[in-house]
Amino acid sequence: MASTATTVCTACSCLCDDIGLQLEDDIIRRVENACRKGSSSLYGARFEQRRSRHLVEGREVGADEAIDRAAAELSRARRPLIFGLDNSSLEAQGAGIELARRLRCVIDDTSSFCQGNLVGQILSGALPSCTLPEVKTSDLILYWGANPHHSHPRHLSKFTIYAHPDYTELGAVRRVTLAAVEVRESETSSVCHRVFRILPRADRDLISAIGKGMAGQETSADGKRVVDLFRKAKFTVIFAGLGLTYSLDNDYLPFIEMVKQLSSWGRVAVIPMVGHYNMRGFNQSLHKAAGHVNKVSFADGVSSGDQFSFLEQVRNRSFDCLMVIGSDPFASLPKSVSSALEGIPRIVIDPYQSATSEGSTVVIGSAVTGVEAAGTAVRMDGAEVKLLPPLAPSRPGDEEILRRVMEKVSR
Amino acid sequence: MPKKDKMQPLQLYRYLPRSNCKKCGVPSCLAFAFGLISREKKPEDCPDMLKDEYRPSLDLLKEYFGEGAQVEKTGLLIDKDKCTGCGDCVIACQKCQGTIMFGTGTILPRDVPDVYKIVDGIVDVKHWESCKRCADRPEMCRVCEERCPTGALELVK
Numbered sequence: 001m002a003s004t005a006t007t008v009c010t011a012c013s014c015l016c017d018d019i020g021l022q023l024e025d026d027i028i029r030r031v032e033n034a035c036r037k038g039s040s041s042l043y044g045a046r047f048e049q050r051r052s053r054h055l056v057e058g059r060e061v062g063a064d065e066a067i068d069r070a071a072a073e074l075s076r077a078r079r080p081l082i083f084g085l086d087n088s089s090l091e092a093q094g095a096g097i098e099l100a101r102r103l104r105c106v107i108d109d110t111s112s113f114c115q116g117n118l119v120g121q122i123l124s125g126a127l128p129s130c131t132l133p134e135v136k137t138s139d140l141i142l143y144w145g146a147n148p149h150h151s152h153p154r155h156l157s158k159f160t161i162y163a164h165p166d167y168t169e170l171g172a173v174r175r176v177t178l179a180a181v182e183v184r185e186s187e188t189s190s191v192c193h194r195v196f197r198i199l200p201r202a203d204r205d206l207i208s209a210i211g212k213g214m215a216g217q218e219t220s221a222d223g224k225r226v227v228d229l230f231r232k233a234k235f236t237v238i239f240a241g242l243g244l245t246y247s248l249d250n251d252y253l254p255f256i257e258m259v260k261q262l263s264s265w266g267r268v269a270v271i272p273m274v275g276h277y278n279m280r281g282f283n284q285s286l287h288k289a290a291g292h293v294n295k296v297s298f299a300d301g302v303s304s305g306d307q308f309s310f311l312e313q314v315r316n317r318s319f320d321c322l323m324v325i326g327s328d329p330f331a332s333l334p335k336s337v338s339s340a341l342e343g344i345p346r347i348v349i350d351p352y353q354s355a356t357s358e359g360s361t362v363v364i365g366s367a368v369t370g371v372e373a374a375g376t377a378v379r380m381d382g383a384e385v386k387l388l389p390p391l392a393p394s395r396p397g398d399e400e401i402l403r404r405v406m407e408k409v410s411r
Numbered sequence: 412m413p414k415k416d417k418m419q420p421l422q423l424y425r426y427l428p429r430s431n432c433k434k435c436g437v438p439s440c441l442a443f444a445f446g447l448i449s450r451e452k453k454p455e456d457c458p459d460m461l462k463d464e465y466r467p468s469l470d471l472l473k474e475y476f477g478e479g480a481q482v483e484k485t486g487l488l489i490d491k492d493k494c495t496g497c498g499d500c501v502i503a504c505q506k507c508q509g510t511i512m513f514g515t516g517t518i519l520p521r522d523v524p525d526v527y528k529i530v531d532g533i534v535d536v537k538h539w540e541s542c543k544r545c546a547d548r549p550e551m552c553r554v555c556e557e558r559c560p561t562g563a564l565e566l567v568k
């Protein structure tokens with residue numbers, strides 16, 4: 001039977017909530033408004049060849065058996081590690097954190113080598129932020145080290161420059177400026193009013209040039225031009241991308257200092273260009289539960305530190321059982337590192353087959369959150385968005401799986 | 412890859428025989444170059460291009476202006492492979508609907524349905540008649556082409 005529905009896209013952290021669908025007997029026939037990334041993710045949910053089935057040591061089993069085996073592996077392990085949850089709902093993240101607490105183990109997500117630190121600075125109040133609807137009252141939008149046309153395709157048309165009420169294509173007066181700091185010519189920089197090209201890893205130099213310019217000292221030409229731009233703006237929103245994060249090597253102090261200085265000229269807000277649709281949700285959930293955004297160990301009360309980051313844990317083989325939920329770290333780890341993990345039992349909960357699920361001890365096929373399973377997610381600006389799954393679930397959701405595993409874990 | 416890999420008329424002219432023989436039906440090779448860009452002509456329409464010496468040029472021009480390119484009513488060419496469905500054109504087009512009265516700065520609004528819609532992740536034209544190029548007194552607007560970050564939209568007229 002044909003029907004229509006509105007849904008929220010979960011292919012990136014824009015969480016676009018205006019996606020129109022035409023369905024026919026639980027099959028999506030037409031997707032409106034979603035970008036290419038979003039529509040592929042919606043159509044992909046019914047692509048059975050790519051979906052994962054419940055497996056124990058490569059043998060297809062029922063959900064109950066897979067869950068029992070996962071619980072047995074976790075119970076047997078002395079130092080398990082839980083990783084992922086960025087592509088799960090807030091409810092599933094809550095269950096994952098509870099499971100980690102019960103197992104007294106380490107829990108981490110991709111944000112430990114991505115935007116986690118930046119989200120942490122915002123949550124702790126060190127960096128001012130704002131919501132995406134507030135961007136419509138700004139007069140300077142700056143993408144720093146980000147190319148949203150690749151990572152968040154609808155960012156400009158739905159939330160920033162094109163959605164801005166003061167933006168018009170008629171007349172010669174510009175009331176809102178779009179600028180970018182980039183190391184190369186990108187899709188986004190090609191449509192910006194002002195572009196500041198810098199050398200790779202030169203972000204710190206630009207920040208100090210801006211600082212000098214603001215203090216009235218002699219500075220570089222680019223520094224001067226950025227300062228001029230900031231001086232004229234009443235409300236600046238900086239979208240901080242991975243380019244900035246990696247260049248600063250997670251040391252945000254100079255950036256925080258710059259934002260503080262800028263705030264004396266007008267309002268400044270920073271929004272992290274978060275990748276996975278609910279990575280910020282994981283950071284917020286863990287921050288609420290344990291006071292840290294990632295890299296947390298529940299072994300001895302609550303502790304956090306770089307030694308608990310996934311990469312350090314892998315490097316030191318610090319765990320004896322790995323549980324990965326909705327993430328594919330093996331696709332990006334060097335072969336030498338991932339092969340060092342052979343022999344360690346691996347439990348993967350994922351709607352799709354991946355390099356990580358390949359050869360895992362237990363694979364539990366889960367529902368695609370947002371398409372088949374309901375829940376709540378946190379957008380890049382910290383706003384909570386209720387997901388509206390248009391399809392009936394073909395497998396249990398992450399939250400249900402984690403709760404069932406938790407019931408069976410003997411600790 | 413950002414946009415700007417479009418061939419400009421003079422660039423294109425260099426690949427043509429430049430003899431102005433008029434066998435293609437237009438007065439000069441440069442006019443033929445413009446004809447190729449507006450998709451009114453095909454590379455094979457130039458008889459000299461079929462000669463062996465022009466084989467590499469012909470192959471290259473066919474890649475750019477060969478079959479499969481469908482120019483719609485307003486001179487719009489959509490390269491669906493390049494479109495990422497970002498929707499920038501949808502909104503930029505909305506924001507240019509209207510006419511500015513020079514001297515006064517007043518905007519005369521135009522209340523029309525959206526030209527574009529993103530369907531299945533790729534731009535689709537919904538209402539041709541809303542395009543300013545189709546208006547009673549056509550306005551040669553190029554906003555969607557200029558704002559497209561990937562070069563998927565090209566106005567060839």
Ligand code: SF4
Binds near residue numbers: 013036037
């Ligand atoms: S911008 Fe992101 S959330 Fe919006 S439709 Fe595209 S992938 Fe989905």
